[in-house]
Amino acid sequence: MKRSLMRLCLSVMMMMCLAGIVARAETPEDTLIMAHAIDDVTSFDPAEVFEFVGGEISNNVYLRLVVRDENDFTKIAGGAAESWEVSDDGLTFTFKMRPDLVFASGNPVTAEDAAFSLQRVVKLAKSPAFILTQFGWSAENVDEHVRAVDEQTLQLQIEKPFAPTLVLNALSAGVGAVVEKAEVMSHEKDGDLGHGWLRSNSAGAGAFVIRDWRPNEVIVLEANDKYYLGKPTLNRIIVRHVPESTTERLMLEQGDVDIARQLGSAQLEAISSSSDLKIDIAEKSTILYLGLNQGMKELADPKVREAIRWLVDYDTIAEKLLKRQYRTHQAVLARGNFAASTDTPYGFDPEKAKSLLAEAGYPEGFKLELDVFAASPFQEIAEAIQSNFAQAGIQVSIVASDRRQTLTKYRARNHQAVLMVWSPDYGDPHSTIDFFVTNPDNSDASTTKTAAWRNKWFDPELKKIADAAILERDTAKREEMYAEIQRGLQTNSPIVVLFQQTEPTAMRKNVENWVSGPAFDTYVFRGITK
Amino acid sequence: MSATPVVDRQPDGGQTAARLATHGSAAVRFTASLALTLFGLVLVTFLIARVVPIDPVLVMVGDRASPETYEKARQALGLDRPLYEQFFLYLSKVVVGDLGQSIMTGDDVLSDTLRVFPATLELAVIGTLLGSCLGIPLGVLAAVRRGRIADHVVRILSLVGYSLPVFWLGLVLLLVFYAKLEWVAGPGRIDIAYQYTVPEVTGFVLLDALLAGDWGAFTNAISHLILPASILGYFSMAYIARMTRSLMIEQLSQEYVLAARAKGVPASAVVWRHAFANVRVPVLTVVTLTFAYLLEGAVLTETVFAWPGLGLYITQALFSADLNAVLGGTLIIGICFVLINRGADLLYRVFDPRTR
Numbered sequence: 031m032k033r034s035l036m037r038l039c040l041s042v043m044m045m046m047c048l049a050g051i052v053a054r055a056e057t058p059e060d061t062l063i064m065a066h067a068i069d070d071v072t073s074f075d076p077a078e079v080f081e082f083v084g085g086e087i088s089n090n091v092y093l094r095l096v097v098r099d100e101n102d103f104t105k106i107a108g109g110a111a112e113s114w115e116v117s118d119d120g121l122t123f124t125f126k127m128r129p130d131l132v133f134a135s136g137n138p139v140t141a142e143d144a145a146f147s148l149q150r151v152v153k154l155a156k157s158p159a160f161i162l163t164q165f166g167w168s169a170e171n172v173d174e175h176v177r178a179v180d181e182q183t184l185q186l187q188i189e190k191p192f193a194p195t196l197v198l199n200a201l202s203a204g205v206g207a208v209v210e211k212a213e214v215m216s217h218e219k220d221g222d223l224g225h226g227w228l229r230s231n232s233a234g235a236g237a238f239v240i241r242d243w244r245p246n247e248v249i250v251l252e253a254n255d256k257y258y259l260g261k262p263t264l265n266r267i268i269v270r271h272v273p274e275s276t277t278e279r280l281m282l283e284q285g286d287v288d289i290a291r292q293l294g295s296a297q298l299e300a301i302s303s304s305s306d307l308k309i310d311i312a313e314k315s316t317i318l319y320l321g322l323n324q325g326m327k328e329l330a331d332p333k334v335r336e337a338i339r340w341l342v343d344y345d346t347i348a349e350k351l352l353k354r355q356y357r358t359h360q361a362v363l364a365r366g367n368f369a370a371s372t373d374t375p376y377g378f379d380p381e382k383a384k385s386l387l388a389e390a391g392y393p394e395g396f397k398l399e400l401d402v403f404a405a406s407p408f409q410e411i412a413e414a415i416q417s418n419f420a421q422a423g424i425q426v427s428i429v430a431s432d433r434r435q436t437l438t439k440y441r442a443r444n445h446q447a448v449l450m451v452w453s454p455d456y457g458d459p460h461s462t463i464d465f466f467v468t469n470p471d472n473s474d475a476s477t478t479k480t481a482a483w484r485n486k487w488f489d490p491e492l493k494k495i496a497d498a499a500i501l502e503r504d505t506a507k508r509e510e511m512y513a514e515i516q517r518g519l520q521t522n523s524p525i526v527v528l529f530q531q532t533e534p535t536a537m538r539k540n541v542e543n544w545v546s547g548p549a550f551d552t553y554v555f556r557g558i559t560k
Numbered sequence: 561m562s563a564t565p566v567v568d569r570q571p572d573g574g575q576t577a578a579r580l581a582t583h584g585s586a587a588v589r590f591t592a593s594l595a596l597t598l599f600g601l602v603l604v605t606f607l608i609a610r611v612v613p614i615d616p617v618l619v620m621v622g623d624r625a626s627p628e629t630y631e632k633a634r635q636a637l638g639l640d641r642p643l644y645e646q647f648f649l650y651l652s653k654v655v656v657g658d659l660g661q662s663i664m665t666g667d668d669v670l671s672d673t674l675r676v677f678p679a680t681l682e683l684a685v686i687g688t689l690l691g692s693c694l695g696i697p698l699g700v701l702a703a704v705r706r707g708r709i710a711d712h713v714v715r716i717l718s719l720v721g722y723s724l725p726v727f728w729l730g731l732v733l734l735l736v737f738y739a740k741l742e743w744v745a746g747p748g749r750i751d752i753a754y755q756y757t758v759p760e761v762t763g764f765v766l767l768d769a770l771l772a773g774d775w776g777a778f779t780n781a782i783s784h785l786i787l788p789a790s791i792l793g794y795f796s797m798a799y800i801a802r803m804t805r806s807l808m809i810e811q812l813s814q815e816y817v818l819a820a821r822a823k824g825v826p827a828s829a830v831v832w833r834h835a836f837a838n839v840r841v842p843v844l845t846v847v848t849l850t851f852a853y854l855l856e857g858a859v860l861t862e863t864v865f866a867w868p869g870l871g872l873y874i875t876q877a878l879f880s881a882d883l884n885a886v887l888g889g890t891l892i893i894g895i896c897f898v899l900i901n902r903g904a905d906l907l908y909r910v911f912d913p914r915t916r
Contacts, residue, residue, distance in 0.1 A: 063752060069876050072666050080622045155632065157625040229666050245665035245672070246876060247868040248755070268752055272866045276731050277747050280739045286746045434881055437623060438615040455624055465624075477627030 057285060060265040062541070062558055065272040065287040069246050075228040076147070076207035078156040080455075083269070085204055085551030087249060090267075092207030092234035093258070095125060095144055095184075096198050098457055103548050104368045106198045106457075110139055110208040110235060111184065114198075120191030120503060125184040133210045134232070134239045134254040141178035146211040148176045148186075150223045161200050161456055165189055192500055193508060195368070199458035204551050209233050237262045237556035246271050251555070262556035263543075282307065282536055288560055289537040289544070294406055298354050298534050309534050311354055312546035315364040316453040316531035318356060318411070320400075322524035324486040326446050328398075332522060333390035339526055340386070341422055343378035347414045348529060352407055359530035361516045362452070362466050366548050369459045369512035375520065380421040387422055395423020401439060401448040404430035411528075412449055441479050443486060452481070453550055459512045460500050466525055467496045467515065485524040492518045594898050601894040602654065605887050606647055614881035620663045637883075650887070659891070660884035664877055669888030673870065677892065678763030679749060680869035683861070684854035686789035691796025692847050698797065699804025703812055704831055714801055721798025726791060730864035733787055745783040747866035754780055788865040792858055796850045803846045804839065811835040840911040848904040856893045 057063055070081040079088045097109040111125035131139040152162050152172040166189025167175050175187040188197060200206070209224075210233040217227030224233075232240040235258070238251035249269040255261040272278045275292045279301065282290040293301070301307050322329040322338065329335065344358040361371035387395060398419070402412040409430050416426040426447075431439070440448050454461040467489070469482035476483055492515050499511040519525055533546055538560070545554040617634045625633070638646050653660060659669035702714035737743045745751060749765050750758070754777040761768050766785070769778035811817065812835050820830045859871030870889060877885035 058753065061752070069664070069880075072664060080624070155626075155629050157622045157629060159629060160624065160626040163626065242756075244675075244868070245667070246676075246872065250756075270748065270752075270866065271868070272747060273863050273872070274731075274866070277734065277864055277866060280734055281746050284739055284742075284746060432614065432879055434614045434619055434879070435612075438613060438618055441615070441618065441623070477630075 057288065058266070059560075061268060062264050062266070062289065062555070062560060063268045063270060063287045064289040064291060065278040065281055066269050066291040067273055068249060068269055068271045069273065071243070071245065071249070073229040074232060074240055074243065075154075075156075075225055076204050076209060076234075077151040077154045077159070077223075077225065078229070079204050079551075080157040082550045083249075085549075086553040087240070087251070087269075088204045088207060089236070089551045089553055090238045090251065090555045091232045091236040091240055092204075092209065093131075093139075093236050094204070094206040095148075095201045095208060096206065098202050098547065098549075098552055100545060100547070100554055103366070103457070103552060106195070106202055109202070109206070110144060116194045120194070121188055123186040123188070123194075123197060124179075125186070127182045127184065128258065129182065131235060131258050132256050133213070133235045134256060135210060135213060136256060137210060137212065139208055139210075139235050140181045141184040142181070143211045144184045144208050145176050145178045146214075147207060147209045148205070149173060150209075150214075151205045152176075154223060154225055158203065158205050158455065161203050161205050164200070165192065165197065190501060191503070193458075193503055195505065195508075196458045196460050196500055199461075200456050203456035208235060210235075237554075238267060241266075257556070259556070263559045264555075267555050267558075279536075282538070285538065288541050289535060291535060293534070293536050295351070295353050295355060298536060301536055306539055307536060308539050308541075309354065309536050310544050310546070312533045312535070313364075313366045313548060314453075314531040314533050314546070314550075315367055315548045316451060316550075317359060317362065317364050317527050318449065318451055318529040318531070319362070320415075320526040320528065321440065321445070321448045321450050321481060321485045322526065323443060323446055323448075323484075324524055325443065328390075328392060328396045329446070329524065331390045333386045334392065335522075335524060335526070337383040337386035337390070337422065338419075338424075339376045340379045340383040341419050341424070342376075342415060342526070342528055343418050344374070344376070344528060346378070347411060351410045351414060352529065354532065354534040355407060356529035356531050358528070360520060360527050362462050362519055362525065362527055363459050363512065363516060364454075364530045364548070367454075367457070367459065369509045369516075371513055371516040371520070373517075373520070378418065380418075383422040387424075392423070395419075395425065397425045397427070399429055399446040400426050401429045401431065401436050401445045403433045403436055403449075405433065408449055415449070440484055443474070443484055450481075457549065460496075463496050463499070463512065463515055466519055466523070467492050469493075481525060487524050489518065489523065492523075590902060594895075597898055598891060598894055599651075601890060602651065602887060603647070605890045606650065606883075609881075609883045609886055610643060612881060616663065616881045616883055619881045654891070659888035662877065662885040662888075663882040664880045664885055669884050672873065672885065673888055673892045675763065676868055676870050676873045679765075679867055680855060680858060680862070680871060682764050682766060682785070683789055683792060683858055683867065683869060684851060686785060687792025687854050687858070688796055688847065688851040690789060690793025691800050691850060694793065695797035695800030696804050696843060699801040700808050700831060700836060702801065702805040703808030706809060706812075711805075714805065718798040718802045718805075721794050722802070725860075726795060727860045727864060729794075730788070730791055730861055733791060734864065737787060744787050745780060747784075747864070749784055749867065750777065750781045751784075788858075788861050788867055791861055792854055796854065799850055800843070800846055804843055807839040807842050808835060811838050841908050844904055844907055844911065848900055852897050852900045855896055 066083060068083045071083045073079060074084060074087060076088055076092055079085055094109045095111050096106050099105040099107040110128060110131060112128040114123060114125045116123055127139065127141050133139055148162060149172045151159055152167050153169045177185055179185050213233040214224035214228055217224045219226055230243050237254055237257045239254050241252045242250040251267040253262040253265050275294055275297060278290040278292055279297045281287045298309055302309060322335060324330045348356055348358050358374055359365060360374045360376060363370035365372050387393060400412055402408045412428045416428060419426050439445055440450060466481045468480050469488040470478055472483060472486060472488055482488055495511050495515055499508055502508040502511060535544060537544060540560050542559045543557040547553060616637060617630055621629050621633045634640055638649060662669050662672050665672055698714045702711040705711045738746050758768050758772050758774055758777045761771055765781040766778060769781050817830060817835055820834050856871055858869065859875045862869045862872040874886060874889035877889060
């Protein structure tokens with residue numbers, strides 16, 4: 031028996047050695063390998079993409095009709111369309127397509143392709159379709175309202191004279207991506223406008239094409255050598271699914287990946303002194319806020335809501351718990367976006383909060399349930415808030431649940447208070463303001479589930495300003511209107527904005543030109559070198 | 561002369577018929593038990609998935625979809641129908657092999673599970689092999705040397721293996737063998753350099769590399785596999801060794817062992833030919849259970865090692881409230897459990913003549 035045991039141990043050791051002596055293949059020079067959590071990817075069809083990773087891939091695979099300027103993301107620049115004009119009545123937008131523009135297939139990009147792309151978004155009616163249907167387009171009328179006048183001219187008719195920046199910003203979202211009509215329609219099945227095929231393939235004029243996608247495993251992008259701004263520097267971008275952040279860190283340190291996207295505060299701190307790695311910090315449009323349900327009598331009192339604003343130790347939480355990830359911000363529009371307010375009128379003042387609570391009739395405080403995602407850093411923030419609120423007698427019990435479970439509860443208005451994330455759907459302030467101000471039917475039966483409805487709140491005055499702002503063509507006036515709405519939300523609403531996200535991206539020192547942009551779908555890979 | 565063969569053939573024919581009838585009824589019993597098990601499995605999983613307080617439509621269309629899009633998706637998922645109707649609709653599709661479409665990947669669940677299953681199977685097979693090859697001899701050794709140092713060492717090893725969180729152990733081993741010593745390759749099944757050079761034939765990376773005759777890819781795949789498989793092997797070893805030890809201790813205290821020793825039978829023959837022969841069947845059960853557990857219980861290992869297997873697939877489906885994927889994955893695991901148990905039943909006959 032001893033001998034057989036010895037033999038066994040020897041074989042195991044031999045296997046270990048065999049594996050150990052295998053020289054690991056070097057990361058190819060012309061390929062960027064990125065570790066990321068890609069489990070949210072369900073589709074790459076621009077008519078459907080509405081998740082984080084899908085959004086960033088889409089921006090690199092498709093050229094949108096107009097794009098957000100990479101040098102100043104608050105501005106709109108030409109994409110597949112080189113220029114545009116707005117009619118005097120503000121109802122007609124005419125786009126001139128970029129001449130000599132071709133798809134990755136080599137076929138020309140025409141106005142017909144652009145019209146088809148917008149029409150199919152509306153007809154397929156997937157999640158992001160509302161970005162276009164808000165202009166009065168429906169499956170029935172979109173062919174009339176979106177049409178190619180000739181090969182180079184695209185004309186859009188909208189229902190109301192919306193501010194041109196609103197329309198252009200909406201078209202710079204993923205739904206504005208131009209797909210190759212002939213290629214997509216050659217894969218059409220049962221009238222799906224090629225959706226089944228486009229979910230996992232690409233037919234665009236972006237800097238890359240999708241070579242391979244294995245759900246929860248890998249996404250492979252290959253450079254499009256026909257891209258109108260020139261072939262990207264790297265031939266390939268490979269996104270590997272690495273669900274565990276500690277594993278990501280080890281892979282980055284070992285040089286098995288060039289970029290790690292999911293590192294937490296502690297891991298970033300640990301690698302910050304490494305001479306082989308660096309951390310890029312980008313300001314994002316995502317905000318973290320507390321939603322206070324007005325169905326709870328204590329929270330319906332304006333004095334209590336104000337007390338809560340004085341009860342968060344914003345700066346300490348940002349510095350100690352959210353280093354590199356979030357910074358203090360108190361307005362719904364995130365810094366770096368058009369019309370965003372950077373005012374931070376509230377600080378941590380438990381005494382002031384106590385007196386406000388006393389005035390409201392709660393000198394001893396009250397009990398409050400706080401729903402939160404069971405993930406870092408949300409739970410840590412909730413614990414800090416719990417301790418802050420306790421100083422004025424508000425006893426917070428934290429309900430940490432799966433992200434989707436918390437969201438389901440919030441959408442059903444079953445929360446008392448919730449710590450929630452908001453990220454705008456496109457670059458215009460209307461995307462955010464609409465979500466926080468609109469509430470046409472405050473009954474439980476309402477199908478409009480905005481933040482205002484979820485917190486059982488409505489301010490008709492703010493709504494009036496918001497409605498006027500989407501039609502205001504004078505940019506300066508529009509900016510002032512949004513400033514007023516933000517002040518209103520900041521002082522007298524159930525929305526307590528706490529922080530704005532800054533996205534840290536850890537990478538090898540030789541990686542250059544990483545562009546994140548403010549939104550979930552503004553990443554630009556084409557200039558990256560290593 | 562002519563009558564003899566006829567007489568001889570009659571009982572033969574009778575035995576064959578009886579044997580066929582026995583096999584036939586066994587097959588019917590097996591099929592019925594498989595069907596019943598799977599029906600119960602689908603029913604329970606279906607009900608559990610329905611009481612989870614997550615809105616599957618929300619997962620499908622996102623938080624910002626218009627009410628019309630939301631309603632369309634709800635109808636597409638059949639959620640507007642009564643619960644019993646949803647269940648029987650699902651069941652009728654399952655019977656014809658349609659496990660539905662996954663919200664998470666957009667693909668049909670059957671092809672999803674077939675895609676991820678080889679990764680798990682590869683890991684589980686190697687893990688079980690390592691666990692059995694080490695666990696059984698160690699368990700026997702501990703029983704033979706009961707109360708001595710070897711026994712204590714095996715017991716501590718088993719206890720540690722049983723108590724250590726797999727997640728933590730995985731990260732520590734990665735840190736030591738991958739990051740510090742650089743003996744093994746990192747997470748994932750194979751280096752990117754080989755991922756697209758080895759044609760995918762069976763879905764088992766090791767086999768595919770061999771079929772392609774790519775020795776570099778094969779050793780690279782082993783280098784990736786060795787750490788997660790060793791972890792699973794260690795945990796299996798801990799369980800198998802513990803169980804083998806207690807089974808062997810019981811046998812070694814029997815009178816026939818004493819008699820064999822008294823007769824001067826060599827010690828190794830007493831242990832392996834006499835005592836171990838009597839624990840082969842329960843040990844086989846332990847190994848079978850371990851293997852079946854690794855098929856669906858390796859989720860933490862798969863997470864740490866970015867191993868795209870079935871455990872990870874089902875867990876992520878659960879978090880996404882992806883009902884079809886959860887049900888489909890559970891069904892596949894259920895079928896595996898039943899088949900593995902059936903396989904073990906057949907193996908009992910090899911090891912134990914009384915069951916033939």
